[in-house]
Amino acid sequence: xxxxxxxxxxxxxxxSEEAHHHxxxxxxxxxxxxxxxxxxxxxxxxxxxESRPGVVSELLTPEEAAQKVLVVAGKIPQMTVLGIAGPxxxxxxxxxxxxxxxxxxEQAPDIKLCLSTNGLMLPEYVDRIKELNxxxxxxxxxxxxxxxxxxxxxxxxxxxxxxxxxxxxxILHQKQMEGLQALKEADILxxxxxxxxxxxxxxxxxxxxxxxxxxxxxxxxIMPLISAPEHGTHxxxxxxxxxxxxELKALQDKCSGxxxxxxxxxxxxxxAVGLLGExxxxxxxxxxxxxxxxxxxx
Ligand code: CLF
Ligand code: SF4
Numbered sequence: 001x002x003x004x005x006x007x008x009x010x011x012x013x014x015x016s017e018e019a020h021h022h023x024x025x026x027x028x029x030x031x032x033x034x035x036x037x038x039x040x041x042x043x044x045x046x047x048x049x050e051s052r053p054g055v056v057s058e059l060l061t062p063e064e065a066a067q068k069v070l071v072v073a074g075k076i077p078q079m080t081v082l083g084i085a086g087p088x089x090x091x092x093x094x095x096x097x098x099x100x101x102x103x104x105x106e107q108a109p110d111i112k113l114c115l116s117t118n119g120l121m122l123p124e125y126v127d128r129i130k131e132l133n134x135x136x137x138x139x140x141x142x143x144x145x146x147x148x149x150x151x152x153x154x155x156x157x158x159x160x161x162x163x164x165x166x167x168x169x170x171i172l173h174q175k176q177m178e179g180l181q182a183l184k185e186a187d188i189l190x191x192x193x194x195x196x197x198x199x200x201x202x203x204x205x206x207x208x209x210x211x212x213x214x215x216x217x218x219x220x221x222i223m224p225l226i227s228a229p230e231h232g233t234h235x236x237x238x239x240x241x242x243x244x245x246x247e248l249k250a251l252q253d254k255c256s257g258x259x260x261x262x263x264x265x266x267x268x269x270x271x272a273v274g275l276l277g278e279x280x281x282x283x284x285x286x287x288x289x290x291x292x293x294x295x296x297x298x
Contacts, residue, residue, distance in 0.1 A: 008189060011080040012112060012136060013276050015191065015219060017264050020276045025081040025114070026072050028065035029057035029270040030096045034088035035120050036172060037154045038142075039234040040195060040225055046270040047086035048226075048233075049140035049193060050116040057087050057271035058286055062096055066103035071289045072273055073108055076280075079273075081136070083114035086270030091121035094128075101132050112136065116193070120158060120172055122179025130186045137183055138221075139176055140193045142201055144211045146170040151200050154234065177215065184216030191219040191262065196243050196251060197235070198225075209255040220255065221262035224248050 013020035034043065041048045046055050060068065073079055082104055084090045090097040101113050115129065116138040129137060143149040149169025156168030163171055183190045192212045194205055201208075209220055225242040227235045243251070252261055266277045274280035 008135060012114070013081065014114075014221075014262065014265070015136060015189065017262075020264055022078060023081070024076055024079045024273070024275045024278075025083055025268075026069065026076075026079055026273040027057075027083045027085050027268060027270050028068060028100060029059050029087050030062055030065050030100050031084060031086060031090040031093035032059055032088050033092045034118075035092040035157045036089070036118055036168070037156075038118075038195075039152055039154060039240075040197070040227060040236075042232045042236075043088070045087070045231065047088055047116075049118060049195070050085040050138060050268070050270075055269045057269055057281075059087065060271075060286065062099035062103055064286065064290075065100045066107060068284060068286075068289045069104050069111065070107060071292050072284055073111065075292075076274065078275070079111070081112045081114050082108075083116060085116035085138075085268070089118050089120070090115055091117045091125055094121070094125060098128060098132065101134060105132060114138070116140070117179075118172070119176035119179045120156065121175070123175055123182055126179065126182040126186055126188070129183075130188060134188065136189050136191070138191045138193055139179060140195070141176050141180075141208055141212060142194050142197070143169070143204060144173060144177075144208050145204060146173050148201050148204050149173055152197065177211075180212065180215040180217060189218045190216070191221060192217045193221045193223055193265075195223050195225050196248060198241060198243050198247065200240075202243065202247070202251060205251060206255055209258060213258045217259060219260050219262050220258075221265050222248065222252055222255065223265055223267060226267070 009015040113134040114136040119139040146169035150166045
């Protein structure tokens with residue numbers, strides 16, 4: 001890895017395993033809507049692409065979110081990264097997401113901006129992402145074969161139309177690949193998250209690993225499906241199980257020859273605050289952070 005690249009990831013706790021011991025990230029939950037339906041997600045909870053299923057985050061307006069970031073930055077100096085990862089898909093809520101990033105870039109220019117998306121709308125927004133200096137983007141890619149995709153996604157809502165089954169999976173796949181390519185061309189670092197779903201995409205993920213490597217992804221994070229019947233997801237209700245730690249490790253080992261694999265993901269909440277694995281979100285609920293800094297009036 002060259003020095004310039006090292007510098008770009010040095011303070012990002014997800015992109016650099018080393019950094020996660022010293023630097024913290026926070027998420028702000030500003031993006032409630034979603035444009036696809038993953039079978040492992042229940043919309044009552046946070047986006048399960050980049051978070052722990054079954055968690056409900058406190059939704060904020062962009063102005064409240066910016067205020068929260070300023071308060072947290074004052075209290076946790078190691079907080080170097082602000083991510084938007086839900087509770088729905090950030091790019092299905094472009095106004096709210098980009099307004100939040102703009103406010104933060106104005107008020108706290110040292111904080112790195114990070115975005116996580118299912119990728120459906122990514123090709124439309126790569127220019128905007130570049131303009132705003134968002135240097136880290138995660139796409140959740142669970143398949144590169146729409147026949148597998150149709151078992152993972154029940155529908156995709158694209159340009160005012162809902163597509164079911166393989167048709168929806170095809171559109172999602174195409175947009176994810178275009179988005180990945182566009183990020184590479186714009187020189188934005190891209191991490192890919194994949195949810196490992198035994199019996200559905202577990203044998204297919206080495207191929208996903210290879211394809212994303214060829215398309216220039218920087219890091220691959222294979223996460224286990226967390227499927228509990230009480231979360232009310234399609235997979236939870238149909239008895240789809242998640243992988244055992246041993247199965248997950250075996251798959252990660254199998255994929256470890258190519259691009260770098262992330263193995264320290266903690267499946268955060270859409271309003272996570274603190275070091276990875278540390279949950280300080282309850283210290284900064286809306287009531288609390290509003291009181292901590294009434295002088296910030298955006
Ligand atoms: Fe957040 Fe995601 Fe950015 Fe990190 S989380 S938007 S890349 S700042 Fe990190 Fe959390 Fe794992 Fe995500 S540990 S769930 S990989
Ligand atoms: Fe749920 Fe996220 Fe999938 Fe949307 S992209 S259905 S919020 S897991």
